[in-house]
Amino acid sequence: MIKNNKFLFNCPGKDCSNIFKINDVEFIENLKVKKVCRSHKCSCGMYFCITCKEEAHMPLRCDLFTKFSAFTKDKGQKQTEMWLKTFAKQCPKC
Numbered sequence: 001m002i003k004n005n006k007f008l009f010n011c012p013g014k015d016c017s018n019i020f021k022i023n024d025v026e027f028i029e030n031l032k033v034k035k036v037c038r039s040h041k042c043s044c045g046m047y048f049c050i051t052c053k054e055e056a057h058m059p060l061r062c063d064l065f066t067k068f069s070a071f072t073k074d075k076g077q078k079q080t081e082m083w084l085k086t087f088a089k090q091c092p093k094c
Helices: 025-035 061-070 077-087
Strands: 008-010 019-022 039-041 047-049
Touching: 019 047
Parallel strands: none
Antiparallel strands: 008 019, 039 047
């Protein structure tokens, strides 16, 4: 069963049945600890994070993406902009 196998997972894309195999589980576990997004593109066209299995969200860390998604779900544009002003910072290299 894929859900109980840490080496295999389904593409999170809608109506996609593609399965991915992780060869380096330790690498993925380190990404999870660091909450780093590692983007991958499925042949169905879906870009997703192999760390949290959600849509790709680079450069946002997985934990912040989860908070952002929960906050902005069913919210208006103004509340989304307010969240970004509160929690997002300008990249120091830009």
